[in-house]
Amino acid sequence: MMTIKIGQLEISLDHREVRLDGQKVPIGSRAFDILALLIAADGELVSKDEIMRVVWPTTVVEKNNLQVHISALRRAFGDERERLRTVPGRGYRLVMHDDLDARDGANVPSTAQEDASVGADAARPSRQPLPARVPELIGRQDALDGVAAALRVHQAVTLVGTGGIGKTRLAVEVAHAIQHVFADGVVFVPLAAVSDAPSALDALAFAMGSRLSASRTALAQIAAEWRDRDALVVLDNCEQVLEIVAAIAESLTGAGSRMRVLATSREALRVRDEIVYQVPPLSVPTPDDPGTDVLRTAAVRFFLARAQADGAHFSLDETSIRLTGEVCRRLDGIPLALELAASRAALLGIGLLAEHLDDRFRILTGGRRTALPRHQTLKATLDWSYRLLSCDEQKLLRWLGMFVNGFTLDAACAMAEHAGLTRMEALDAVSGLVSRSLLTTDFEGSSYRYRLLESTRAYALQQLDDNGERLRAAGAHAVLFLQMLETAQKRWDERPVVEWLGEFTRELGNLRTALDWTLGERGDHATGIALAAVTVPYLYELSLVEECCSRARAALHFVPSDAQEGGSVAVEAHLRLMSALSAALVYTEGPLTETREAWTLVLNEAMQAGHADYASRARWGVWNWHQYSGRARDALMLARRFGDHARSSGDATLVVLSGRVEGIALHYAGDQPRARELLERMIEAYEEKPLSRWHTPGFRVDHGIAARATLARVRWVQGERGGAYDLAARCFDSAAQYDHEIVICYVLVEALVPIALLNGDLAAARHGIDVLHELSTRFGFTIWSACCACYDAWLATLETPGADSIELLTSAISTLRATGYLAQLSPLQGQLAVALMKASRDKKALTIIEDALRHADDNGERWYYAELCRIKGDVLCKLGRHDDAQRWFATSLDWEQRNGVERTVARDASAARASLRVASVQSRA
Numbered sequence: 001m002m003t004i005k006i007g008q009l010e011i012s013l014d015h016r017e018v019r020l021d022g023q024k025v026p027i028g029s030r031a032f033d034i035l036a037l038l039i040a041a042d043g044e045l046v047s048k049d050e051i052m053r054v055v056w057p058t059t060v061v062e063k064n065n066l067q068v069h070i071s072a073l074r075r076a077f078g079d080e081r082e083r084l085r086t087v088p089g090r091g092y093r094l095v096m097h098d099d100l101d102a103r104d105g106a107n108v109p110s111t112a113q114e115d116a117s118v119g120a121d122a123a124r125p126s127r128q129p130l131p132a133r134v135p136e137l138i139g140r141q142d143a144l145d146g147v148a149a150a151l152r153v154h155q156a157v158t159l160v161g162t163g164g165i166g167k168t169r170l171a172v173e174v175a176h177a178i179q180h181v182f183a184d185g186v187v188f189v190p191l192a193a194v195s196d197a198p199s200a201l202d203a204l205a206f207a208m209g210s211r212l213s214a215s216r217t218a219l220a221q222i223a224a225e226w227r228d229r230d231a232l233v234v235l236d237n238c239e240q241v242l243e244i245v246a247a248i249a250e251s252l253t254g255a256g257s258r259m260r261v262l263a264t265s266r267e268a269l270r271v272r273d274e275i276v277y278q279v280p281p282l283s284v285p286t287p288d289d290p291g292t293d294v295l296r297t298a299a300v301r302f303f304l305a306r307a308q309a310d311g312a313h314f315s316l317d318e319t320s321i322r323l324t325g326e327v328c329r330r331l332d333g334i335p336l337a338l339e340l341a342a343s344r345a346a347l348l349g350i351g352l353l354a355e356h357l358d359d360r361f362r363i364l365t366g367g368r369r370t371a372l373p374r375h376q377t378l379k380a381t382l383d384w385s386y387r388l389l390s391c392d393e394q395k396l397l398r399w400l401g402m403f404v405n406g407f408t409l410d411a412a413c414a415m416a417e418h419a420g421l422t423r424m425e426a427l428d429a430v431s432g433l434v435s436r437s438l439l440t441t442d443f444e445g446s447s448y449r450y451r452l453l454e455s456t457r458a459y460a461l462q463q464l465d466d467n468g469e470r471l472r473a474a475g476a477h478a479v480l481f482l483q484m485l486e487t488a489q490k491r492w493d494e495r496p497v498v499e500w501l502g503e504f505t506r507e508l509g510n511l512r513t514a515l516d517w518t519l520g521e522r523g524d525h526a527t528g529i530a531l532a533a534v535t536v537p538y539l540y541e542l543s544l545v546e547e548c549c550s551r552a553r554a555a556l557h558f559v560p561s562d563a564q565e566g567g568s569v570a571v572e573a574h575l576r577l578m579s580a581l582s583a584a585l586v587y588t589e590g591p592l593t594e595t596r597e598a599w600t601l602v603l604n605e606a607m608q609a610g611h612a613d614y615a616s617r618a619r620w621g622v623w624n625w626h627q628y629s630g631r632a633r634d635a636l637m638l639a640r641r642f643g644d645h646a647r648s649s650g651d652a653t654l655v656v657l658s659g660r661v662e663g664i665a666l667h668y669a670g671d672q673p674r675a676r677e678l679l680e681r682m683i684e685a686y687e688e689k690p691l692s693r694w695h696t697p698g699f700r701v702d703h704g705i706a707a708r709a710t711l712a713r714v715r716w717v718q719g720e721r722g723g724a725y726d727l728a729a730r731c732f733d734s735a736a737q738y739d740h741e742i743v744i745c746y747v748l749v750e751a752l753v754p755i756a757l758l759n760g761d762l763a764a765a766r767h768g769i770d771v772l773h774e775l776s777t778r779f780g781f782t783i784w785s786a787c788c789a790c791y792d793a794w795l796a797t798l799e800t801p802g803a804d805s806i807e808l809l810t811s812a813i814s815t816l817r818a819t820g821y822l823a824q825l826s827p828l829q830g831q832l833a834v835a836l837m838k839a840s841r842d843k844k845a846l847t848i849i850e851d852a853l854r855h856a857d858d859n860g861e862r863w864y865y866a867e868l869c870r871i872k873g874d875v876l877c878k879l880g881r882h883d884d885a886q887r888w889f890a891t892s893l894d895w896e897q898r899n900g901v902e903r904t905v906a907r908d909a910s911a912a913r914a915s916l917r918v919a920s921v922q923s924r925a
Contacts, residue, residue: 139298164336633860670862
């Protein structure tokens, strides 16, 4: 067994265990992975990018997650925390031996300074690297100089030209040549595979080191993060998503920005300060040029270089030079056409190649007269390349055109089977397409992932149409991904969730395409409903709640009014769609009537069909709707019903979860001792056997983390103010490690931020609000975004009290009310009343606090009741109503006692303060 001793720390790499002074220290799995990596470095620096690559190999995460785990390690190290050192802007190292401590020098920040900067690393995101250069860029020096000069003057430069003209290659070369000019480097955003705004935003977020998101509101967030940066962003292949790319370019190059955008497109973006650079074809020889001049032209040099790279051996006699010049001239010097032709010349020789070009051009004389000649020429090149393929290769190329963002070899073979090819025929065809550069390969794990170039894919789709195969191929594509997800659903418990989600994320473009077709007017609606039913829970897993709702609604539009007619499969699909829609709606629109009705429909249908799992989920959803709505009395009743059903079902998972449900409801209803008992018991049972989700995709919430968040609130109400915040902070660390945005936001909204505000810890509140704002905005969590605005305004009343902050809080509360999310209303109204009092607007403060108390009485909400009573007593004191104030102070003390505040001294001090308030006001009167 390998045990390493570092100071007072003993670390077992075999058992993944850390002991400090002989006592076991709890370390999360990701934190231990980081520790193991630092140990392996033996005191040397490990960069942040290296840690992210090793610890999160398949997941897109932000670097503030790394900071969270580093902070967790330091807390676990106790007095040895200084051994974990930061090298600013670079990474971390672990001081293995005391004599190594001098390496860091005087510029290393203290761990306390670094812990205070959680989230600062998010300003330096990892970026998608530039594609590598090919050995030589031929014939583009003037273009290179011209584009570089344009970027010095203009914020946006768009390289415009036909497909295959070499826009991407030129953009990459320009970026490599001038990247040293930009202090923050170059970000490359490939858009060739995207087809809509959500996938374009996903590509942008991934390239710039942000989280995956299909929410359009993420754009403003990304632009804000990069506003002060000096970087070049290359937006490649924009023509199919011009509107959103134009918005991206405008946002990144807004007023005061130092950013530059270099785009490639078939037409201009038409954005502010854009200069359009028309990428010309490579120069070609004229029919009368002598041989030496032919060989000097860029197109011929390019063609020969590519042909030689493919193994061609041309004898450069007069005839060969003439034929080479003719081929390059008739291909109009378009690099893609030349490259495809060169690969064929390596097989056929220049004479046979020239002969085939003659046939090809005659066939393509019937194109649209309004089309640009070079568009027709590129089409001709692709036609020619296509005609040289075998029948199997042609068919497979056509059908592979359905894939977006690439595909695996198994997926290609499955598609080939639908097209009528055997697996061996498919393997041979794939090999042929790769060797002819019609398929590109990307190494992924232990195998390859394949994709068609943009122009090739467009051509393949056109061939599908011309051969009358488009509907069959689209149906096969949709069925293929339906089968993939159905298999994943059946085997959900066999692999870690992160692996399933990584696989799903890679295929998101394909799934979106399949859903768009199957749920379109001409699509296979039955397949679309089934595909949506297995897709939307994954979207929920990724916190893509807006898309989850839109896809579920699109599928439900085609579901028969009586789902029972379709049998058990149709019923389950309907239940899955409705469950995912209901779960997502509460975040996107709030606990409004539609959400409650949706859960009620699921419950009724599940009970009628005998689906106990969906019935339990619906009971959970109905309870959650009431809890989020601030209906504490009704929520407690439903929580107890949920517990009764759980116990009668004998389902151990539901029994454990019922403890959390009732514990939360009791907390809001004001029974803190009982709430604490149930939550602590539930957490203990949960730790013995973690129940991270129901055994189905779409419910990945970690109930242990959520229960601890509520327990932190209970402890705050019971007077344990410091301990409550410490528990909330640990919950946040756990949520960040769990890496699910819904869980992170839940902890921030329910525990960390309100407790920090109530404790007057402004720095902690600010950090929590900033994280909450980023996530709720990016992922479209409407209710939490509205609540975040309220917390921000609350903080403003503490930092800069006065009329402006009061107006800000008043407006934010009004917006929150419109969402129906009233669970956090009481402390918000209480703080508004306090702020009004401080501004000597006592009558208005009384109106607000009486409304808060009325809301609490009407809905049975009592968790914050003692504070509301105390605030009302303060207001009445200022208004000179001393006897009334004394009664409210007494009520406050009574509720503190009911809440189980253990420190009698605290209650006595509270009573003394209440008497002093009254006495002080009476003496002034």
